[in-house]
Amino acid sequence: MVEIITPSDISGVASKKEELKKRIRELESKLEREVGDVKARWIIGYIDGLSRAIADTSGEPAEEKELERLLVKALMLENINKLKEYSNRWMSMLKKAFLGEL
Numbered sequence: 001m002v003e004i005i006t007p008s009d010i011s012g013v014a015s016k017k018e019e020l021k022k023r024i025r026e027l028e029s030k031l032e033r034e035v036g037d038v039k040a041r042w043i044i045g046y047i048d049g050l051s052r053a054i055a056d057t058s059g060e061p062a063e064e065k066e067l068e069r070l071l072v073k074a075l076m077l078e079n080i081n082k083l084k085e086y087s088n089r090w091m092s093m094l095k096k097a098f099l100g101e102l
Helices: 007-035 037-056 062-078 080-099
Strands: none
Touching: 007 037, 007 062, 007 080, 037 062, 037 080, 062 080
């Protein structure tokens, strides 16, 4: 079944995407201030990969996948305290793995 997309649907999606991108930038800046640039970039990269994986499994059109990816990323970034806790654990485990301590 082909779904008809109206111009108002497109502008609504575009508007929502812009809102999410703005919120993500704000949350990423806050994360950088709280954990430092290097750790924040690592966390952001990890979250970006997870959000892409989640959105890509849905079989939706590209526009909807992008919106879903942004939504998932924004939701994950909302919980900065948990991200800091998890990142400390992940970094510790990576360090042990690289040093052969696992």
